[in-house]
Amino acid sequence: MNIIHIADVHLGAEPDIGFEWSKERKTDVQAAFQKIIIRCRDEKTDLLIIAGDLFHRPPLYRDLKEVDYLFKSIPDTTVILMAGNHDYLKKDGYFETYPWSENVIGLWDQTCQRVEIPKLDLAVYGCSYHEREICDSLYDDVRPEGNCQYHILVAHGGDAKHSPIDKRKLLAAGFTYVALGHIHKPEILVENQMAYAGALEPVDCNDMGVHGYMHVRCHGDMIRAEFVPMAVCQYKVMEIDVNEDNTQYGLEEIVHDRILKEGAKNIYHLHLQGTRDRGMEFNLLRLMKVGRVVKVRDMTHPYYDLDELAQTYDGSLIGEYINRLKGLEGVEKKALFYGLEALLETKR
DSSP: OEEEEEBOOOBTOOTTTTSTTHHHHHHHHHHHHHHHHHHHHHTTOSEEEEOSOSBSSSOOHHHHHHHHHHHHTOTTSEEEEOOOSSSOOOTTOSTTTSOOOTTEEEOOOSSOEEEEEGGGTEEEEEOOOSSSOBOSOSSTTOOOOSSOSEEEEEEEOOBTTBOOOOHHHHHHHTOSEEEEESOSSOEEEETTTEEEOOBSSOOSTTOBBOOEEEEEEEETTEEEEEEEEOOSOOEEEEEEEEOTTOOHHHHHHHHHHHHHHHOTTSEEEEEEEEEEOTTOOOOHHHHHTTTTEEEEEEOOEEOOOHHHHHHHTTTSHHHHHHHHHTTOOHHHHHHHHHHHHHHHHHHO
């Protein structure tokens, strides 16, 4: 049996709204889902599992019609569909009542239901969100039942307000595979047995790293599950080492060259670190316009020769202050350097 497990597609989301690339990212999210459908067709996938949040919000009828058209194009693939906390089954919604294609199975109950798929010798277990938040675990007491060879649990949650997941209980239950959704970072919790597919395409500036889907193969007693990268872009941290020779123009050139090297389609968090000339203040907004830069964090501090200053002001308040600076890092060091600058200015 050949399975693709995805989650958190968030169709309709517009990542990084307000930035010039936002509408293109919305298209990327839609294109990623279409690629999965094409992959199911090309690879003759038996089962497509969507572990919640296919949509960014409860879908309209036309939204369901669009995705069902895609599902209809892969009639040999059984599609397992459930609602997560974003596309939950609100009152008078359309998920449950929509006339889905024959190959689509919806797990719409509030508590875990069991559905058999005889042609795959498989039983699937799962349920849907009927509200945005569920603080109780939906899955702790679910157990495989019946004579099917394979048993797969489809679950959405993992934090205090969205159905907490107890990995040990799910592992002990004895499912062939547990397909998880809600956490956007892909993670294999138990090798070949339990995994978060992560967001198919990153949809938030904090969705750092590689994204894609889980590919699961079942052959007899052998189960193999591996993560497959597929996303168009990544959110990445770019650390820029700064020294007192750097200027605004020079720094913009460095960032531009690094972006071209690491991928212009990616979206970056810039972290400036090191020392700068005492008279230099960098314009962070200009740096954000060099490429797809969503945030800039300036951790630089003015350059001072601390050893020389310590000797000059030995025994004074400034000397004691300088000794405190040694060995510090990060925000605390930067704040104290500003304090040193103020003390020196007063002394002058």
